[in-house]
Amino acid sequence: GAVVSQHPSWVICKSGTSVKIECRSLDFQATTMFWYRQFPKQSLMLMATSNEGSKATYEQGVEKDKFLINHASLTLSTLTVTSAHPEDSSFYICSAKGWGNYNEQFFGPGTRLTVL
Amino acid sequence: GIQVEQSPPDLILQEGANSTLRCNFSDSVNNLQWFHQNPWGQLINLFYIPSGTKQNGRLSATTVATERYSSLYISSSQTTDSGVYFCAVIKAAGNKLTFGGGTRVLVKP
Numbered sequence: 001g002a003v004v005s006q007h008p009s010w011v012i013c014k015s016g017t018s019v020k021i022e023c024r025s026l027d028f029q030a031t032t033m034f035w036y037r038q039f040p041k042q043s044l045m046l047m048a049t050s051n052e053g054s055k056a057t058y059e060q061g062v063e064k065d066k067f068l069i070n071h072a073s074l075t076l077s078t079l080t081v082t083s084a085h086p087e088d089s090s091f092y093i094c095s096a097k098g099w100g101n102y103n104e105q106f107f108g109p110g111t112r113l114t115v116l
Numbered sequence: 117g118i119q120v121e122q123s124p125p126d127l128i129l130q131e132g133a134n135s136t137l138r139c140n141f142s143d144s145v146n147n148l149q150w151f152h153q154n155p156w157g158q159l160i161n162l163f164y165i166p167s168g169t170k171q172n173g174r175l176s177a178t179t180v181a182t183e184r185y186s187s188l189y190i191s192s193s194q195t196t197d198s199g200v201y202f203c204a205v206i207k208a209a210g211n212k213l214t215f216g217g218g219t220r221v222l223v224k225p
Contacts, residue, residue: 042217043202043218044202045215046212046213046214049211091157104147104161104164105149105213107161109158110159
């Protein structure tokens with residue numbers, strides 16, 4: 001149990017385009033989903049926290065108009081990188097937390113974004 | 117915010133060796149997790165251990181919350197144990213995981 005999927009696993013796009021990344025909890029309902037960013041050989045940095053049906057809470061320094069988060073259901077959250085630029089190239093990872101036995105966070109496999 | 121420090125930053129082991137990874141944190145926590153990030157980037161949950169000791173096969177973890185540290189013990193290491201090990205905590209009354217810098221482990225055959 002406690003499986004989280006992400007799609008796509010990798011994406012290459014041109015500068016100025018927008019990219020949407022999906023995060024799904026496959027076998028449990030996620031009360032909260034989190035989005036992280038990881039640069040090469042660095043740790044994970046939390047970008048934002050999203051709860052189903054409410055606005056996401058962004059960490060300091062993260063542009064909410066650039067990284068749009070939608071948490072439409074208890075099993076799906078999306079991150080849209082708008083007007084992507086090369087400096088947005090990174091590894092984006094989501095996690096999901098449920099309740100009861102799923103109080104710990106479970107992570108998706110990540111999405112590698114390359115902006116040309 | 118809470119600080120999480122992991123040591124050592126890098127570790128090279130000969131296959132079959134044992135080792136201990138350490139995680140120190142600066143404040144009270146109500147959640148602590150250990151993860152293994154494989155070469156493809158997937159974070160694999162190893163332990164959810166806000167306190168006490170747990171064992172899973174060749175891995176075991178101990179968290180002493182009052183002393184603000186946790187340890188991950190790898191016994192009889194295998195090449196498949198290579199990767200980065202992260203400790204992450206949620207401070208008391210919080211809901212956000214803060215990650216340590218990780219320990220990069222390489223197990224040589």
